[in-house]
Amino acid sequence: MKSRRSLLILLFGFVAMLLVACGGGDSSEEATETVTAGDDIEDATELKLWTFVELHNDFYMDAAERWNEENPDRPIKLTAETYPYDNMHNNLLLSLQSGKGAPDIADIEIGRFPNFLEGEPQLLAMNDYVEPEIDNFVKSRFEIYAKDGNYYGMPTHVGASVMYYNTEILEAAGVNADDIKTWDDFVEAGKKVVENTDAMMFNTFTGDYLPYFQMVSQQDSDFIDENGNITINREENIRALELLKQMQDEGIAEVGPGGEPHAEEFYAYMNDGGAAAISMPIWYMGRFTDYMTDLEGKMVVRPMPAFEEGGKRSAGMGGTGTVVTNQTEHPELAKEFLAYAKLSKEANIKLWTVLGFDPPRHDVWDDPAILEDNKFFQFFGDDIFDTLNDIKDEINALNITEDTPTIATELNTNTLNSVLRDGSQTAEEALNKAQEAVESQTGSE
Secondary structure (H helix, E strand, C coil): CHHHHHHHHHHHHHHHHHHHHCCHHHCCCCCCEEEEECCCCCCCEEEEEEECCHHHHHHHHHHHHHHHHHCCCCCEEEEEEECCHHHHHHHHHHHHHHCCCCCCEEEEECCCHHHHHCCCCCECCCHHHHCCCHHHECCHHHHCCEECCEECCECCCCCEEEEEEEHHHHHHCCCCHHHCCEHHHHHHHHHHHHHHCCCECEEECCCCCHHHHHHHHCCCCCCECCCCCECCCCHHHHHHHHHHHHHHHCCCEEECCCCCCCCHHHHHHHHCCCECEEEEEHHHHHHHHHHCHHHCCCEEEECCCECCCCCCCCCECCCEEEEEECCCCCHHHHHHHHHHHHCCHHHHHHHHHCCCCCCCEHHHCCCHHHHCCCHHHHHHCCCHHHHHHHHCCCCCCCCCCCCHHHHHHHHHHHHHHHHHHCCCCCHHHHHHHHHHHHHHHHCCC
16 A cells, blocks of 8 residues: 555656646746855765755855854855745655656655655655754654654744634733633634724634644644544544534634735735734744734733633644755765754754744753843744743644645645535534545555
């Protein structure tokens, strides 16, 4: 079954490339952004990096410039290319399986990472750099990118989920964000928002299961159990999806424009005060500072509401593991640079100061450099790390396997739409159907 799935993935990637090639001048195969550091340095070693998030380029360019300053005898010319999410992952997988065309370094999103660990990974192990430092990190963020004792992906953040509140809207409705402790409190606050303002309280998303996954994880649940069994239709998972539908039925939530929290339509909607709250990981702060600039000074970061008093108020969501591919012509340099860019103390401080990500290296959380004023404190207030410290022990580990991409596709394509957009199925019906579909596709019956 595994070999068959790998073949299907390969064929999917090949078909995707054919579709791109037939698309004419609007080919998504072209990079949406290309930036270079070190191109003015003679005899610099050229390294190419692929990513799917333009914001990451600022971080990598900063790292390359610092590397060149500190290593004048081994300078690099780093070219970072940004591609659309599906295009980049499909082409990277095809390049690795075909043995040609892959970059030296690449970002791989957590939901796609299991595809790159099937069989013999075409990635270089980073154990020599990880093992001496792992006690300084949240270790679970390495385990999700590991196989057979080898660490392949270097984490980008912890991914602690929080609730972002628009205080301007809440104040107009007579609501204090600090009074919202549970989801019941959140629903009652939402009724006041809708009654007293032109905004919605919340949004649901049919094209991105991460916001829903947060609510699953905070109940100590998952879509896969610790033994690798598919558990999509667990009672807790049904409860979370029913709550989202309930909020829509009560008129305090609506499907977000664009269907997912990274859509341009949604950024514009939030920027115009379309909703009072959105729950996303801490790394979503960069979306606010870059794409929803009118909200500066209006947003605060607070724990997610718990399902019951004393329940968990966060979840560890999302993630990007950065890898060195086995096609690099400079394996030792590429590995050393990646370790410099992602594992060092300075790198983890930069994850916060440049990207607004919660660093996976916990020994920098109280570093004075972390607490220096920056655009994120200016945007959201100076109590961000108070919230993170409040919820840091309420974050469950996730079970990520080779079945995770199949689950994500099923939820994004069918399940969430059938419940939240067209209402053709109840949460229980849709999740039972998803369970059967994924078991059938993965041979996990």
